Amino acid sequence: MKTLEEICFGLITHSGDAKSLLYEALNAGKKGDFEKARQKIKESEEDQLKAHRVHMELITRELNEKDIDFSLILVHAEDQMMQTELLSKLVEEFLEIYEKLEK
Numbered sequence: 001m002k003t004l005e006e007i008c009f010g011l012i013t014h015s016g017d018a019k020s021l022l023y024e025a026l027n028a029g030k031k032g033d034f035e036k037a038r039q040k041i042k043e044s045e046e047d048q049l050k051a052h053r054v055h056m057e058l059i060t061r062e063l064n065e066k067d068i069d070f071s072l073i074l075v076h077a078e079d080q081m082m083q084t085e086l087l088s089k090l091v092e093e094f095l096e097i098y099e100k101l102e103k
Helices: 004-030 034-065 072-102
Strands: none
Touching (some): 004 034
């Protein structure tokens, strides 16, 4: 069984990878490369899905064990996931604006 720290670092890793891809998408959109931007968003969504699976592993663990020791690592992991979800929506909005400005 994975330790709580291993699970948290999985969540941090997938969320961080997704966030990096979103910034790549945003930069591609600024340059007018909307095909690349959409591809980066799609790749980011795959990492976000992996992060959600890891998060579900945390939730399942808590349900089964009835208690999880909360730590700064756990708080950081959840914070990273939430930031990435928010950034995802914002990048999509910015890309729409960039596309309209390009027309």
